[in-house]
Amino acid sequence: MNKLWCFGDSFTSAHGLNFDELNRESSINRYGWKPFDLDDSSTLWTKHDHFKKYKEYKNSYKDSTFGNYLSNHFNLKLINEAESGSSNDRIIHNIFQNLSEFNSEDVIIIGMTSYVRVLIPSGTGLGVAGKIRSRGKKSFVTRGPSWNSDFHKAVTNFCHDVLAVNEDLIEEYYMDLFLKIRKSLLKSVKRVILWDKTLWGDYQSIKEWKGIDDDHWSPEGHKDFANFVIENYEKDNDILCRRYNKKLI
Numbered sequence: 335m336n337k338l339w340c341f342g343d344s345f346t347s348a349h350g351l352n353f354d355e356l357n358r359e360s361s362i363n364r365y366g367w368k369p370f371d372l373d374d375s376s377t378l379w380t381k382h383d384h385f386k387k388y389k390e391y392k393n394s395y396k397d398s399t400f401g402n403y404l405s406n407h408f409n410l411k412l413i414n415e416a417e418s419g420s421s422n423d424r425i426i427h428n429i430f431q432n433l434s435e436f437n438s439e440d441v442i443i444i445g446m447t448s449y450v451r452v453l454i455p456s457g458t459g460l461g462v463a464g465k466i467r468s469r470g471k472k473s474f475v476t477r478g479p480s481w482n483s484d485f486h487k488a489v490t491n492f493c494h495d496v497l498a499v500n501e502d503l504i505e506e507y508y509m510d511l512f513l514k515i516r517k518s519l520l521k522s523v524k525r526v527i528l529w530d531k532t533l534w535g536d537y538q539s540i541k542e543w544k545g546i547d548d549d550h551w552s553p554e555g556h557k558d559f560a561n562f563v564i565e566n567y568e569k570d571n572d573i574l575c576r577r578y579n580k581k582l583i
Contacts, residue, residue, distance in 0.1 A: 342445025346416035
C-alpha cells in the first residue's frame, strides 16, 4: 500500500491527542525511563502532572488527527515520524533516515517547526532546545541531555538572545534547505507538501476546545487543517507557507 509520510514536531505528532507518540523510542529516551502505561485505567491520568489535565478524554481522540484524515482521504497508509519538541535539524534527520523506504506513489508532508530551536549536545546525549512561545524568557530541553540550572540558563540565553533576535535570517536558511530537500524528494515520491509554523494559530486549539493550557490543535483543528491541505493539494499548492506562496486558499 502506498504511504502518507508525516514529518514534523508536536503539531504533526498530535500532542495532547495522540499520547502513543510519547512511547516511541526517541521520546522514551527523552524521559530516560520505561514507557508510559497509557491504558485508560492507568493511574498515570491522576498522578502524573502532564497527563492529569487530559484525564477527561484520555485516548478518545488519538485518531482525530490531520494525518489520519489525510491518509483516509487519499487512501494511503499513515506513517507518522513526527516528534514533539523537534528542531528542524531533527526533522531533516528523520526524513533522511527513511529515504530508502519512499516509493513513487507516496506523499510526504513536512511541518517545519520554530526556527528558535537547536540541537543541544551534552555528556549524556544529543537533545533539542527551544524557546517556549509567549511565556517570557524560558526554554525547554528534550531528549538526552541532563541539565542543571547553569546549563538551562545558558541554553535559555542562547535561544532568546541569539536565535530569537535573528529568526528571520534562520528562517531564510531553513526555508532554502527544505525547498531543496523537497525538490530532491520529488524524484522519488508523488508529492511533497511543506507547511510552517505560521499556520499554528489558524485552527482551534485544545485550550479553546477544553480550556486546558495547551495550544496544540483540537480534533476540530486537525480536521480543518486537513481540509486546508486537501483544498490546496487539489490546486497543486504544495508550499503552504504564507511568506513563500501567495496562492494559499
